[in-house]
Amino acid sequence: MGLIGTGLSILATIALGIGSVVTVILRDLPAIAVCVPLLPLFAFITISNLRAQATPQHALPPPPTLKARLGDIRESLGDIGRVLGELDTELAARLQALEESQTRLERYERLATLTPDQREAIDQFFDQRLAEEGKRSGRRDLTLFSLGLLFAIPIGLLVNWASVPVWQWLTR
Numbered sequence: 001m002g003l004i005g006t007g008l009s010i011l012a013t014i015a016l017g018i019g020s021v022v023t024v025i026l027r028d029l030p031a032i033a034v035c036v037p038l039l040p041l042f043a044f045i046t047i048s049n050l051r052a053q054a055t056p057q058h059a060l061p062p063p064p065t066l067k068a069r070l071g072d073i074r075e076s077l078g079d080i081g082r083v084l085g086e087l088d089t090e091l092a093a094r095l096q097a098l099e100e101s102q103t104r105l106e107r108y109e110r111l112a113t114l115t116p117d118q119r120e121a122i123d124q125f126f127d128q129r130l131a132e133e134g135k136r137s138g139r140r141d142l143t144l145f146s147l148g149l150l151f152a153i154p155i156g157l158l159v160n161w162a163s164v165p166v167w168q169w170l171t172r
Helices: 002-026 031-054 066-112 116-170
Strands: none
């Protein structure tokens, strides 16, 4: 008979029991009159149970083989090695940045310990260097401008003089 038959018989017994209780309470209504409205519910439950039994149960996939597991482990170890290499590179870069920061910190600490006379001497030194560099830069700019004028005027005259015969030769 199976699970469905047992379930149906239990549902039918419950329905008739409910019908009997209603009949006793109402006395004028027969038990079958109470059971008839419940028949669609029982039919739905029965059809659902039949469908559940008819569909194949999904079995678990077979466990992976030892060779597959070892391959996965080897792949994971390769990924770990790659990540460790990247971490090593990042750590080396950060250590170098830390060393540079410490060097700058030591330099600034030495500068902070200078006396006012030493600071004034350093300021004068840099002011003198900047003034010398400004003079040199101005002379260089003036020299380049003069050379530009010196060569631009003759080249411009030459192009103007040569353009007329060249234009006539091209338009023949």
